[in-house]
Amino acid sequence: MNRQIPSRRSRVGIIDLNSGNLLSIKTAIEKAGCEWQVVQQPRPELLTAVDVLVMPGQGRFAFVMNQIDQLGWREFLLEWCRNGKRLVGICVGMQVLFEGSDEDPEAAGLGLFTGRCQKLPHPKTPMVGWAQLSSLSQCMLAVGSQSESEQDANQTKPSSEAGFLASPKRREARFNVYAYFVNSFAIYENPFCTAKVNYGHEFCAAVQRGNLYGFQFHPEKSGRFGQELIQYVCQ
């Protein structure tokens, strides 16, 4: 789990599933000081050419899953994760890491996490807007403790909200961290949940298992916190 301080710029592959504009995520990755390329289809050389794959997703679960299958990503992503390489799923890109979704029950997810997405029982859906993240036992602590040790090594103080995640004093408290959500479906519970949010029902705002990250919110639209999160998972 301990990550080396990168000696070169991290190389990020942004998976283009034709499901929305990639401008914001590209901009955020660039601001994080990473190299990026947009990848439409999997190629074997990606295994060495790219350090991180980011999979944004917008729209219906079945549409995104269909793109994954049509473009040949399913086996590649499973192999990528078997090799312990880093994958970051955002919004529907997080949901497809699970087994399925009630949005499109016939579509099979990647099954990298167990569980299915369920509809949020709130009169106003989709959930659109900012919500404060709250912690579970593991709530982003893995992220926090890693960035903490990196910060210690760099002798820098936490500079902002994401820095607060690293501060042991903040761990017990509700994080003063807000993220921007746009979703009607969500994973209610998962053992790898790292942050929770309530909207009609409590759900997983973020999951992490090793190098596999999922964010139900949009870090690329979540202000400075989101920017630091992208920097953390991409570097």
Add this chain to the structure above:
Amino acid sequence: MYVNNPDSNSDLTARVIPCLDVANGRVVKGTNFKQLVDMGDPVELAQMYEQQGADELIFLDIKASVDKQQSALDMVYQVATHLSIPFAVGGGIKTLDDVHRFFNAGADKVTLNTMAVEKPELINQISTQYGSQSIVVAIDVNIEADGELAIYTHGGSKKVATPYQQWVNEVVDRGAGEILLTAMHKDGTGSGFDTELLAAFGADFPVQVIASGGAKGPQDFLDAILAGADAVLAAGLFHRGEYTVREIKEFLINNNIKIRNI
């Protein structure tokens, strides 16, 4: 819904949204079309509001039809690459192609007013293709001399025959994700948002409502949220420097409203 309460089933915060009127790629003071006062560069102002804690921004290009959109698209791209919060754009959108162009340039949402009335199927098309969260329908409503509510298009200059309540329901049925409700009879008066209109939506109303028109100070924002607004929008009060977004948000936080605190 936005009052802090341990039993609440929602962590969503009420949003504070500065609105920027744009003409020829510059932010202008939109008093009327003849006397446009230059207020500055859209990207610089957008970044300033983001730093103040704005949750979202809305850009309304009041002269888009005149300059054929290119300056608006350039502005949207510049804003998108310099901002890390969501923003909506409106003004001069006539076709689904226009909508594609704004989304391609990096907008998160589009706002329709006149075209929503003239071509309501556009609401369905945008909602189907991009999701309801991407479409905000702006409804300009006025209390007429006889006390009835009437809706207007073309920047508030043309009255529409469709009854207000019928239009609100239709907009929701067609897939709008949010309603930007501007009370024309309050606009520029500084007498506060129309809380009666806002309260009529109720907690179970299926889409979010952005209150607009009439804000003079922090208490007006609080009243609108307590009445039921999901978001509050203001322009002049921010642009004239009377209040910063942060000051408004601090007031709301001190009054126990769920607000994104940065």
